[in-house]
Amino acid sequence: MTVCVGELAAMLARRFPLSWAEPWDRVGLRIGDPDQPVERVYVALDATIASIREAARSGCQVLVTHHPPFLADVSAIVADDPAGAIVAEALRLGVAVISEHTNLDRSPEGRVALARACGFTGMEPLEQGTEELDLVTVYAPEGSEGRIIDAMAAAGAGRIGMYERCSFSAPGIGTFTPLPGSSPAVGGHEATAAAEVRVEMVAPRGDGGRVACAARAVHPYEEPLITVTRVTRPRAQASLGAVGDIPATTLDGLAAVVAKRLGVPVRIWGEAGDPVRRVAFANGSGGSLIGAACAAGADVLVLGEVRYHDALAALESGLRILEAGHDATEYPLVGVLASVVETIVGAQAVVQEPRSIRWRVTGS
Structure with a gap:
């Protein structure tokens, strides 16, 4: 399938909505020309100069990563600055960079990637926090709700977890009295009662105004009532981390499994024989x-x-900790990304970065 950089970024954002990312994160298309055609894609953990050069060497026009090339706001692009050097090299080699970070972490497949890499399935979401959304409410004449929902969805409303075009509609009676100079779409210039529908859809925080404008553009009334309200909902499937029960073992027994499956030494906080039955990842x-x-x-x-x-506080609370390294615990996400990119451009057009652990312990 032939796509351009912008289309690839949009398809990835549909799978891993940018609104799932932490407020401080920098996700989506970070570097490059949205109109550049894509023939091959390199998928890696980090957006570094080395991975950009490897992408170019492999004939790839896009580097898709988990970690963004920069997290701070970039006010200048200069080659002697770490972030600026990455941007300059990517532009020089014609390699666009797309990053899916904490939005990928929160995806249903991303949050269980580490558990699966360690050999465990049947995990539930771990994070139990809330998220803020914009709730857009539209009052419209009966029969017009379909095109209003279409317009709001096209503007990005209605995504809840792994469901899209989510909306709620309820019938009611709207009343109004037109004033001189008005052009009512329903009734004449006398007091009017009309069958109306209340339509509600959520949108990512900050996008409510844009969605409201999209609804306004297709609304039959000249003075429609459209409101935007900030609301809070509990997180569900789109959450960080995973938790579930495993066959009974000990802390050292679990550490041995994790070390073997991830191929790294594991740092253990807790006693060797501590019983383990329920594990969070x-x-x-x-x-x-x-x-x-x-x-x-x-x-x-x-x-x-x-x-x-934080580890000491966890132990005080009765929670043991196993540390296996940032890169080792996140490399499984590279496979998740590669699989999704393959559905867009085809398996033959995707090059996955070989696993590389850049640290070692004394004596290894």
Whole structure:
């Protein structure tokens, strides 16, 4: 399938909505020309100069990564700055960069990638927080709700987890009295009662105004009532981390399984014989999920790395920690990305970065 860079980015954003990302994250198309045709795609963990050069060497026009090339706002592109050097090299070699970071972490397949890499299935979402959304409400004459929902969905409304075009409609009676100079779409210039429908759809935070304008463009009334409200909902399937029960083992027994499956040494916080039955998993830096793991009744949290005092606090709460390295716990996400990109451009057009662990322990 022949696509351009912008189309590839849009298709990935549909699978991993950018609204799922943390507010500080920088996801989506980061570098490159949206109109550039795509023949081959290189998929890697990190957007580095080395991966950009390897993408170019492999005949790829796009580098799709988990980690973005930069997280801070870039105010200048200069070659002697780390972020600027990456941007300059990508532009020089004609390699666009698309990154799917915490939005990929929150996807149903992303949140279980580490657990599956360790050999465990049947995991539930771990994160139990909330997310803020814009709720767009439209009052319209009966029979016009279909095109209004179409317009709002096209503007990005109606995505809830792995469902799209989600909407709610309820009938009611709208009343109004037209003033001189008005052109009512229903009734005359007298007090009017009309059968109306209340249509509601959610949109990513900050997108409500754009969705409201899309609804306004197709609304039959000259003065429609369209409102945007900030709302909060509990997270569901689109959540960070995973938790579930495994066959009974010990802390050292689980550590041995994780070490073997990921091919890295594991740092253990807890006693060797501590019983383990319920395990939580978090990609990369998962210290923010310690509270969720405790609340979920997990015996141990498997992650990339954790801060020292966070580990101490976890132990005080009865939660053991297994650290297996940021890259080792997130490399399974490269396979998730590669599989999705293959559905877009074809398996023969995708090159997956070989697994590479850039650290070692004393004596190895």
